[in-house]
Amino acid sequence: MSVSVESEPESPEIDDAVPPAHRRFGVAGWLAAGGALGLVLGLVGGVLVGPTFTRPGENSAEAGFARDMSTHHAQAVEMGMLAHQKASDSDVRTLGGDIALTQQAQIGMMQAWLREWKLGPTGSRPRMAWMPEGSAGLENGLMPGMATDAEREQLRNATGKAFDVLFLQLMIKHHLGGIHMAEEAVKLTDNAEVLRLAQGMVDNQRNEVAAFQLLLKKLDAPA
């Protein structure tokens, strides 16, 4: 800094041929000034905008996944709690409680992400729009694998072994839909936290589907 200050006294010795004002700067000078201006604006812009671009945005795959999987999970919690309360097979009861607690905890994680990203729990785009051709996977407006209102009512009213079987069948369908969505999130995201949870869902729910199928076999019912 003071280097340039010290060099100033030397300038008067320079030849005083006067060029037109606009040429004093020269093309290189303009380019340098333009570059400097760009840098300053970029810096200011970066400080202002940076956080918006470095965290997932309103229409990001991460936000879509967090919102949609929360909803998908919420239905598994509903069905899991029903199983925990009224399944006649103790393995089914245990699984129901396990599913409800695990998925409710995961809902909490996903909702916390949204808050950290300064995003609301409700998106402005249709369900599954964050997935390539995702909206085509909706069935009557429901995400893949979700039980319909009629199926939910059927499950609420079922008792005994019929309940256990229906729960396992609905839950297999539910998990397969959830696995599909989580796999898409794994493909689309580069966010370490999202990746970790989504991959965990894929692995865990695959294992659970296998467990459901074993239980159906035990209950002598079709998968």
Next chain:
Amino acid sequence: MSISTPAGDNKRRPSAVSTGKKPPAGKSSSSTSSTSTARKSSTAGKAAGAAGRPGGKAGGAGGKGRKPITPVKVSQGRSWGPIAMFVAVGVIAAGIIGYGSWAAFKGSQPWEEKAADISGIVNYRDNPDKTLTEANHAWGPLTYKLTPPVGGNHNYNWQNCMGDVYDAPIASEHAVHSMEHGAVWVAYKNGLPADQVEKLAGKVRGNEYMLMSPIDNLDSNVSLQAWGYQLKLDSVDDGRIDEFISALRQNATVEAGATCSGGITATGTTPRDIGKDQQGG
């Protein structure tokens, strides 16, 4: 820092400038530090550069009406290149900064502000009558000052709000509890044409923290409620329905993390006092 700090009274003379060369290498090993060597050469380069360009800093000082010859005419043309470049850079930068700032502002706007921006919405949380939003549990039928209510004491059991679409009126005592958990209650005037009802149901079905039911003799076709908030509308096509849901669903909860499943799924306006008989047992 060490470069810009002059070492003692050691003065550099422009004589070094004339050669534009570094001092002999042997010198740096003597009393002259290597930093001062670097400084010398940098000033030298600067001066040489200035000298190489006719004009330089003296240009401004020298413009005292001396020799206004041919170049002056050239100066009348504008340098469109640099101007265009600056304008382009400026416009792009302003656009990026402006959009980014706007998006950041919008994105981080609290839900309360988004709700307040919805025209026609009534915020009863600010109402001096605090009974409108008190939240104790109680058995039996309760009276509410608003129809539909937006809060207040309520039944121990909540109405299931897993996107449930009820086709008959439900008990406010349960629905108020659902709103305490963060649900948006979509109420419509009983008797609304089926296609309009279906339009509303499409916004509710499959979405947890939502429930929908008809109300007899409702004073508007549609009434949206969340804890402490209400918006009455005439048309199921009103864009404010989505705005209300987006701003308030889950956000309006006064019991963070509370769920919507495990609630009452039956219809009927008389609250179900499940568990009441077990009291005192």
